[in-house]
Amino acid sequence: MKLKPNERIDDLHINGYKIIQNTEGFCFGMDAVLLSGFAKVKEDETHLDLGTGTGIIPILLEAKGMGKSYMGLEIQETFVDMANRSVVMNKIDDKVTIIHGDIKEADKLLPLSSFNVITTNPPYMDSGKGLVNPESMKAIARHEILCTLEDVIKSASRLVTVSGRFYMIHRPHRLIDIIELLRRYNMEPKRLRMVHSYIHKDATMVLIEAVRNGKPMIKVESPLIIYKAINEYTDEIKQIYGKI
Amino acid sequence: MKLKPNERIDDLHINGYKIIQNTEGFCFGMDAVLLSGFAKVKEDETHLDLGTGTGIIPILLEAKGMGKSYMGLEIQETFVDMANRSVVMNKIDDKVTIIHGDIKEADKLLPLSSFNVITTNPPYMDSGKGLVNPESMKAIARHEILCTLEDVIKSASRLVTVSGRFYMIHRPHRLIDIIELLRRYNMEPKRLRMVHSYIHKDATMVLIEAVRNGKPMIKVESPLIIYKAINEYTDEIKQIYGKI
Numbered sequence: 001m002k003l004k005p006n007e008r009i010d011d012l013h014i015n016g017y018k019i020i021q022n023t024e025g026f027c028f029g030m031d032a033v034l035l036s037g038f039a040k041v042k043e044d045e046t047h048l049d050l051g052t053g054t055g056i057i058p059i060l061l062e063a064k065g066m067g068k069s070y071m072g073l074e075i076q077e078t079f080v081d082m083a084n085r086s087v088v089m090n091k092i093d094d095k096v097t098i099i100h101g102d103i104k105e106a107d108k109l110l111p112l113s114s115f116n117v118i119t120t121n122p123p124y125m126d127s128g129k130g131l132v133n134p135e136s137m138k139a140i141a142r143h144e145i146l147c148t149l150e151d152v153i154k155s156a157s158r159l160v161t162v163s164g165r166f167y168m169i170h171r172p173h174r175l176i177d178i179i180e181l182l183r184r185y186n187m188e189p190k191r192l193r194m195v196h197s198y199i200h201k202d203a204t205m206v207l208i209e210a211v212r213n214g215k216p217m218i219k220v221e222s223p224l225i226i227y228k229a230i231n232e233y234t235d236e237i238k239q240i241y242g243k244i
Numbered sequence: 245m246k247l248k249p250n251e252r253i254d255d256l257h258i259n260g261y262k263i264i265q266n267t268e269g270f271c272f273g274m275d276a277v278l279l280s281g282f283a284k285v286k287e288d289e290t291h292l293d294l295g296t297g298t299g300i301i302p303i304l305l306e307a308k309g310m311g312k313s314y315m316g317l318e319i320q321e322t323f324v325d326m327a328n329r330s331v332v333m334n335k336i337d338d339k340v341t342i343i344h345g346d347i348k349e350a351d352k353l354l355p356l357s358s359f360n361v362i363t364t365n366p367p368y369m370d371s372g373k374g375l376v377n378p379e380s381m382k383a384i385a386r387h388e389i390l391c392t393l394e395d396v397i398k399s400a401s402r403l404v405t406v407s408g409r410f411y412m413i414h415r416p417h418r419l420i421d422i423i424e425l426l427r428r429y430n431m432e433p434k435r436l437r438m439v440h441s442y443i444h445k446d447a448t449m450v451l452i453e454a455v456r457n458g459k460p461m462i463k464v465e466s467p468l469i470i471y472k473a474i475n476e477y478t479d480e481i482k483q484i485y486g487k488i
Contacts, residue, residue, distance in 0.1 A: 172464040176433050179423050189420050194438060194464055203464035220416040220438055220447035223467040 001089050007082070009089075013242035015063040017090045020082045021054055026141040028056040031169045031205055034195060034224065035121050036060035037240040038207040039167035041067035045116035048073065048159060050103050050152055053141055055083030057119050058096050067117070070096045073106055075146055076137055103147045107158040118156045119167045122149065124174075149174065150181055157185035157212060166210045169195075172203040188214030193221040245333050251326070253333075257486035259307040261334045264326045265298055270385040272300040275413045275449055278439060278468065279365050280304035281484040282451040283411035285311035289360035292317065292403060294347050294396055297385055299327030301363050302340050311361070314340045317350055319390055320381055347391045351402040362400045363411045366393065368418075393418065394425055401429035401456060410454045413439075416447040432458030437465040 001009065006024040011017075021027045036057050041047045043066040049057045052072025062070045074080050083098040101109045125143040134145055149170075156166045166187055170178055172194065182189055187210035195205035207224070228234045233241070245253065250268040255261075265271045280301050285291045287310040293301045296316025306314045318324050327342040345353045369387040378389055393414075400410045410431055414422055416438065426433055431454035439449035451468070472478045477485070 173461050175436070175464065176423055176427065176462050177460060179420055180427060183420065183424060192416075192419070194467065196466060199443070199469075200466050202466060206464065216420060217417050218420050220419065220450065222440060222444050222446060223438065225443075 001085070012060065012063070014060065015090075017059060017063050017092075018086070019054055019056060019059060020086045020089070022078070022082065022137070025078065025137040026053060028054055030226070032056045032121050033060070033240060034205065034207060035119060035167060035169040036064070038169070038193060038209070039117065039119050040165075041065035041070070041117050044068045046114065047071065047117045047119070048110070048115040050106065050118060050120040050155060051075070051122055051141075051147070052083060052098065053079050053121075055079075055086050055096070055098050057121065058098075059086060059090060059092070061119070062092050062096050067095075071115075072096070072098045073101050073103065073109070074098065075100070075102050076140060078137060079141075103155050104151050106155040110159055112158055113161050113164075115159050116161055116164045117167070118160045118164070120152050120156065121169050122147070122152045124171050149177060153178075153181045153185050153187065157187050160187075160212050162213050164212050166212070168208050168210075169205055170208070172206045175206055178206075178208060182208075182210045187212055188216060189218050190214055191219050191221060193224055195224045195226065197226050199223070199225050245329070256304065256307070258304065259334075261303060261307050261336075262330070263298055263300060263303060264330045264333070266322070266326065266381070269322065269381040270297060272298055274470070276300045276365050277304070277484060278449065278451060279363060279411060279413040280308070282413070282437060282453070283361065283363050284409075285309035285314070285361050288312045290358065291315065291361045291363070292354070292359040294350065294362060294364040294399060295319070295366055295385075295391070296327060296342065297323050297365075299323075299330050299340070299342050301365065302342070303330060303334060303336070305363070306336050306340050311339075315359075316340070316342045317345050317347065317353075318342065319344070319346050320384060322381060323385075347399050348395045350399040354403055356402055357405050357408075359403050360405055360408045361411070362404045362408070364396050364400065365413050366391070366396045368415050393421060397422075397425045397429050397431065401431050404431075404456050406457050408456050410456070411452070412454075413449055413451050416450045419450055422450075422452060426452075426454045431456055432460055433462050434458055435463050435465060437468055439468045439470065441470050443467070443469050 045067045047070045049072045052074045058070035058072045080100045087096045191209035193207040194203040289311045291314045293316045296318045302314035302316045324344045331340045433454045435453035437451040438447040
């Protein structure tokens with residue numbers, strides 16, 4: 001496998017899969033791993049990841065699931081190219097497809113109401129006003145420059161099947177906006193899990209599952225705690241990372 | 245202090261305060277204690293508790309706070325009478341007032357936009373269709389028979405000052421409805437805390453603070469865990485109960 005400048009290959013600790021990342025670009029973080037641990041793709045279901053970056057989420061979900069197909073949509077061509085090479089390297093190109101496109105236009109690129117499961121780990125930060133370089137790969141992946149939270153939820157609501165599931169990881173401070181937007185687009189929140197670095201700390205991330213046209217009734221799951229001591233992951237985190 | 249049939253006096257483990265409860269009626273539970281631990285009444289602030297029952301919340305908040313005044317509104321006269329006697333017994337009738345009235349009519353009984361802090365531990369269960377005795381004290385305190393979640397939030401939004409704070413404890417499965425209703429009545433959720441019996445269990449209660457006309461931005465606090473082992477409270481719960 002030939003790499004381009006600044007690229008490296010990282011081991012995913014599952015099925016022997018690896019992923020290509022660009023050390024100058026944007027490397028996947030714990031949020032992607034947690035989302036792939038929270039989302040479920042059942043047998044014969046179809047999956048789509050909105051804003052897939054390196055393709056980490058479809059690759060991890062394919063490793064763990066029994067789905068029929070996995071797809072990643074990504075606006076930045078450099079990422080599309082890297083993700084495609086990772087898919088080929090892992091020999092899962094019969095199941096996983098990476099396509100180039102804009103989340104805001106996704107309902108024109110892809111068939112409506114056609115994916116059983118949609119995931120997203122969208123840009124968290126505000127529109128990035130004042131950013132030194134708002135065109136950088138990192139900035140676009142992290143900031144709401146090319147799409148807003150509403151764009152992502154709206155696209156998901158149009159592409160997911162009726163009763164299909166939408167999984168997102170985001171920052172807790174946006175939770176109220178997330179919930180309001182999900183209901184506005186008929187995606188009923190059904191499962192919520194807060195992520196805390198330590199048990200006595202405020203949440204740093206939130207995992208949410210919504211069901212298109214679902215009935216109101218949410219389950220708040222046990223908190224997901226990352227560290228049990230400094231530099232020591234909890235058993236659950238080790239398990240999610242496949243290191244236990 | 246003379247008691248009526250089936251009444252008993254319980255120690256509140258704070259300031260030497262006690263409370264009268266009716267063993268055939270409805271005794272306060274951990275939810276009231278947790279709410280009074282989560283809510284804050286600052287110096288010179290005025291407080292109102294909607295659906296106060298035995299008066300447990302104003303009495304506990306008065307014990308801990310520096311507020312100017314505390315008030316409990318209650319629709320069931322038997323509770324109003326009991327709560328009033330508890331207030332007199334604790335010699336706090338200069339600060340705490342219990343009044344008789346319906347939450348749905350509270351905006352006619354009390355001055356609008358006048359309380360800095362409003363608390364409520366409302367009936368959790370659905371309207372109680374099929375209940376053996378929907379007129380019982382217990383049923384009215386626990387079920388949405390005489391008021392709905394929306395009635396409570398609407399009244400609170402009319403009585404709290406601009407920038408005033410509203411604190412509620414409720415069941416997690418209603419969280420999405422709670423959030424939607426709070427926003428509908430311009431009460432922005434600002435703090436959220438999940439309560440779990442054990443760290444590895446789903447949440448059983450949720451504590452929420454909203455601010456009238458507040459800016460969108462919520463903090464999700466550390467999970468509140470009740471037991472560290474069977475029949476053994478965590479240190480935080482012991483502290484809230486004043487037993488540490």
